[in-house]
Amino acid sequence: MLQEHVLLWQAEHARDHREAQSQSRYASLFEALRRLNDDDVWQLQGDDLALLNTLRPHFASARDIAGLIHVPGAEELSAVEPPPGLPGKKWQQVQAFLNGLRPRQQRVVEWCSGKGLIGEALCLPPFLSPELSIEGLDIDEHLVSAGNQRAQKYQQPRRLHQCDIFSRASEQWLSPAHTVFALHACGGLHQHLLERGCEQGVAQILLSPCCYHRFVDHYVPLSAQLKASPLAPSTNDLRLAVRQTATARQGEREARRQLQLWHLATKQFAARRGVSMSSYRSLPHSAAKRGFDYFLAQQLDANRLPNKLVSDGERKELLDDAERLLCDQERRELAAMMFRRLLELRCVLDSVVYLEEHGYTVALDRFCSPQLSPRNLRIHAWRGASAIGGI
Ligand SMILES: C[S@@+](CC[C@H](N)C(=O)[O-])C[C@H]1O[C@@H](n2cnc3c(N)ncnc32)[C@H](O)[C@@H]1O
DSSP, X not given: OTTTTHHHHSHHHHTTOHHHHTSGGGHHHHHHHHHOOHHHHHHHTTOHHHHHHHHGGGOTXXXXXXXXXXXXXXXXXXXXXXXXXXXXXXHHHHHHXXXXXXXXXXXXXXXXXTTTHHHHHHTSTTTOOTTOXXXXXXXXXXXXXXXXXXXXXXXXXXXXXXXXTTSGGXXXXXXXXXXXXXXXXXXXXXXXXXXXXXXXXXXXXXXXXXXXXXXXXXXXXXXXXXXXXXXXOOTTGGGGGGOOOXXXXXXXXXXXXXXXXXXXXXXXXHHHXXXXXXXXXXXXXXXXXXXXXXXXXXXXXXXXXXXXXXXHHHHHHHHXXXXXXXHHHHHHHHHHHTTHHHXXXXXXXXXXXXXXXXXEEEEXXXXXXXXXXXXXXXXXXXXXXXXXXXX
């Protein structure tokens, strides 16, 4: 499916969709996208199935994609009160991720642990077990120290270590005597776990992958099966896999759109004046409150160009043009978004197949709703062929 419709989603084609728009097989799809109103666009950006259902009458493959992206889900848990000082939503994700799982080994490692919330949950009922030894690895010394302080304060038998998982030092935590948990481990971080974990024969891996494009220079699948595939998405293409706004707050989404609009207006400004703007300063969402003139001044400064004031008339023209461009871009992007979850599943299935190729039994499910976390796929792999896999 990805191969057949590469013109709709692959980054180099999706920039302007020129080639896809020239093909009669996509005429009805782009016509339907142009007719969407702003509210529809806003809603469909965050809901894969609603997007596919809306476009089904104009794009026959939408129905097949909806079938292909179905992954069985664990039952939703009711919200539990987080321990003091922890964010409620993250704690709910941790609970959902651990739901139904048990470590098969007493030596438990949390890979790229942050403050070690998995470890903290394992120190509390229903997981609490005096035999468990719980250690976490993270490169960020502040997170490691904050996690160790919490462990000490609440007398939790766990310890975090500052460790670059790409270094040889991490291998002492990967052995047949270890169960490894990795919640929201980005691209290269989870690929490295799978490669080294399989090599060292880790007993059990529980992984929720995220941000497939991060910590990889050039994305290469791990499994022999996908290595042999003629389709080779680039690292840049993989950004599409995590483009979903279901959990962003309305204010954040509005701020992000405002900055996108000003970015386009700044490009128009540069084109009109014939100046070259090769770098763009990335500004925090709070910059959306400071107005276009501030945004433009920042970008001119980033390119060592003198600040130029724009007249009220020119500012209006620039912003009106940018609004037209952005509306067109947002509607076309929905054509690519139809393939978002497919691309994500292709990366995740690569991990599943790689583990199977190395003798693991593997289960894949969806551990929470996209509203709680859009990165909600869970891989559970264990050595041996037990039907229940430690659940
Ligand atoms: C998306 S966060 C997930 C954190 C935690 N598992 C959670 O779900 O809250 C990724 C973590 O990977 C850590 N990280 C990034 N590069 C790393 C590396 N080379 N070695 C170890 N940890 C790394 C970051 O510091 C960050 O805490």
